[in-house]
Amino acid sequence: MTERNWQRASFCGGGGNNCVEVAAAAAGRVALRESERPERVLTMGPSLLGALIRHVKANPPE
Template sequence: MTQPNWQKSSFSSGGEGNCVELTASAPTHLHLRESDRPDEIATATPRALAHFLRALKSDSLSVRRH
C-alpha cells in the first residue's frame, strides 16, 4: 500500500503539530487530519467538502439563539 502524500494547508501556522493536512486516495475521496492527531482522519467527497467549506465561510453553521 502506498503512503498518502499529506499536504499542509496554506493557512496553517507552519509550526509542528498545528496544521491541517489533506490528501486524496482517489478522485472521489479526500482525507483531512490535524497534524498533531494523525490517526484521526475525516473522509469526504470533493463535493461534500466544498459544501462544508462554503458553509464555514458563510458562517451558516453557527448556532442561532432566539
C-alpha cells in the same frame, strides 16, 4: 494502509502542530486530518469537502 501525500493548509504557519491536512483517497474521495491527531482521518467526497470549506469560510470563529 497506503501512504498518502498529505498537504497542509496555507494558514498552517511555521511547521507547528496545529494544521489541517488533505490528501487524495481511494475512489475519488478526499482524506482530511488535523496534524495534532494524524491517526484520526475523515474521508469524504469532494462535494462534501467543498460544502465544509464554504461553511467554515462563512462562519469564522469569534
